[in-house]
Amino acid sequence: MSAIIEIKSITKEFKVLNRREGLAGSLKDLFSRNYKIVRAVDNISMSIEQGEIVGYLGPNGAGKSTTIKMMTGVLEPTSGEILVAGRIPYQNRTENAQEIGVVFGQRSQLWWALPLIESFRILKDIYQITDADYEGMMKLYRSLVDIEPLLHKPVRQMSLGQRTLSDILAAFLHNPKIVFLDEPTIGLDVSMKAKIRTLIHALNKEKNTTVILTTHDMGDVDALCRRIVIIDKGKMLYDNDIEHLKGFFGSYRTLKIRIDGNLKEQAADIQKELPDCTVSADEEWISVLVDEEKAKVIDVLGALQKTHRIRDMQLEEISTEAVIKKIYEEGVQ
């Protein structure tokens, strides 16, 4: 099977003026030719198959949006090759747009004053969807979500959750090969998040649509993605299955204990006692992150029991969130 998205060492550079400080500096800047080159995306390669759900992660300002903009044909890479469904996106913006769907969690792309059904009808014309395909899609939507109450409501009157749901439905309407979802669950309540994850999962299954998901919510990643790609400062840090990710960092587990006294101070003491572990504290628990290749959890617990009176304890597998946090903070090496 050939890849639907093929990216070969793309780089995107922006020319930025080196700014000076203060008002006098700003005045000098007006005539300055002192530019620096900022690499928003630095030599990234990846290949994505039809039907994959890829979690595209990275801290704020890592270059995620820039990559997405290049894949959607809005930006042209400074160097490198990019092919989406066999086309160069920035040279064929409209043809490329026919094959993709895009959802930005914070910006609706629907007509603000129109009821959803009217937006759908205009999209049907814009994307030249046949009646049969349109009806098929609506039937699928009806089977997946309770769409009736949404259809006749103007978008401006919808809640954020309903609007996001509508935006996702609109993005899949023309049965695109790829859908880009940028933080689809941002600002939503727990039940709406679950609803949206189920919907994305079902549409991916049903239509074999490739989904590129950027998010800061690890719940989205755990629920949807088998493969994740992490970038930071424009460079690729990780591209593999989510299971590998945990092994990649050794076998970590979190030992949580509850003891009397000021937890913050005690945590600092425990950190001194256990230099191999990472100790932190919140209101209720002291968390000890144990690398099982260096020390056994049971030994750590034994050591702690000698010095402290432990009132309660929990053992947690490391969460995706913790691993990602570690990568953001320390990098892969």
Add this chain to the structure above:
Amino acid sequence: MKKRNIRFYLRIYRKILAQDLKSKMSYRADFIISTVGMIFTNISGFIGFWILFRNFPSINGWSYYEMLFLYGFSLVSLTPVQCLFDNNWSLRQNVYTGDFIKYCFRPINLFFYYQSEVFDIKGLGQLAFGIGTLAYAWGKIGLAFTPLMLLKMIVFLLTASLIMIAMQNAAAAACFWIQNSFYILDLAVRFKDYAKYPITIFGPVFRFIFISSFRWRLSRTIRAL
């Protein structure tokens, strides 16, 4: 996949327009107030004009009806830019907040998609007022009403409209470079107010500016088409 030709775009525009009008009328108070406002704007513009000519029988050799003729002409030629390109006023905000990117994701012409979103219905009142003024002045001047004359009038109105459209689009596009481009757009609107009067009543410097900038804009429009 059918090719997206002019008929495709006209059909899409008609559909979006129908929806837009429907939704505009759902804001009833807004619709009524802005209609009344539009009528008053036209009337007050006309009253200013009328008072001027009550005091001076002619300006630089131009009679009242000749001036009225040009006034009506400018109102009609301004209608397309007012009705079809009103979304230019929001372009600055859309670019500044980053919302503009959403227009890049549809498989249709970006400029068309952006401008199709808003149709300013108030411009139609201006059109009616302009046609009325033009017809009235036409009769009073004693201009012959022949098919050739009518054809000339239509060609002149179309080209005048194109110049107005080009001017406003160029001014609106300044927001891609300039942070507060509102003043440029505002300037363009003031500029077109001068079109209501014959050019010979302005001084030579103004005349030079008008003619050279129109020439530049017209050539840009033709090249863009």
